[in-house]
Amino acid sequence: MATLKSVTKVSAGLKGLLNEAIAREIAVSVQYMWQHVQVMGVKGVAVKDHFKQTAVAEMKHAEKIAERLWYLGGVPTTKPDPITVGGSLAEFLDFDIKAEEKAVALYKKIIDQAQKEGDITTAFIFKEILEDEEEHHDLFTTMREEV
Numbered sequence: 001m002a003t004l005k006s007v008t009k010v011s012a013g014l015k016g017l018l019n020e021a022i023a024r025e026i027a028v029s030v031q032y033m034w035q036h037v038q039v040m041g042v043k044g045v046a047v048k049d050h051f052k053q054t055a056v057a058e059m060k061h062a063e064k065i066a067e068r069l070w071y072l073g074g075v076p077t078t079k080p081d082p083i084t085v086g087g088s089l090a091e092f093l094d095f096d097i098k099a100e101e102k103a104v105a106l107y108k109k110i111i112d113q114a115q116k117e118g119d120i121t122t123a124f125i126f127k128e129i130l131e132d133e134e135e136h137h138d139l140f141t142t143m144r145e146e147v
Contacts, residue, residue, distance in 0.1 A: 004132045006072050010117050014073035017110045018065055018122070023061035024106065027080035028099050029055045034085045044089055044100035047143050051092075054136055068125055093144040106136050107133060 036051035050059040066076035107130040114122040 003071065004134070008072060008119050008121065010072050010122070012117050014110070014113050014117055014119065014122070015069060015072060017106070017113060018069040018072070018074060019077045021065050021106060021110060021126075022062050022069065022077050023081045024078055024099075024103060025058050026078075027083050028096075028103075029058040030080060030109075031055075031083050031085055032058065032096065034083075038085065039092065041089065047089070050139060050143065054139070055099060057132060057136070061132065063130070064125060067101065068122055072119075072122070079110070090144070090147045093140050093147060096140040097137065097144060100133055100140060103133040104130065104137065108112055120126065 032051045034053035036048055036055060039045075039048050039051065069076050084095045086095050109128050111123045111126045111130065114120070114126065
């Protein structure tokens with residue numbers, strides 16, 4: 001059986017950044033799903049589905065990044081970053097805003113590194129994911145204004 005060999009060679013550093021991204025995506029997918037489960041009150045009912053939809057989107061990001069890392073010869077992590085759910089809707093959103101800000105910074109770093117290494121596919125993938133993360137940040141900051 002032939003094994004897939006990547007035509008793109010990247011540094012261990014870039015592979016490490018992809019694993020950081022995976023750990024982050026796994027963590028926030030759990031964080032947002034548990035917030036979906038735990039949110040209460042009238043305002044909670046109004047935003048509950050946004051947490052769930054965002055959690056699913058983040059898990060899809062983890063999958064996409066893991067597939068790319070595997071293609072590049074890396075092994076995707078199964079360990080999430082620390083998960084912080086919070087105890088109230090306001091706290092949920094404060095944690096979520098910070099998580100999305102970290103994602104934006106990390107993904108810009110990955111895009112820059114991938115471009116420096118000539119890995120345009122990884123840069124392209126992360127540009128698409130970055131757009132989603134900025135939308136998530138906008139969603140959470142808008143929701144936070146109402147709490």
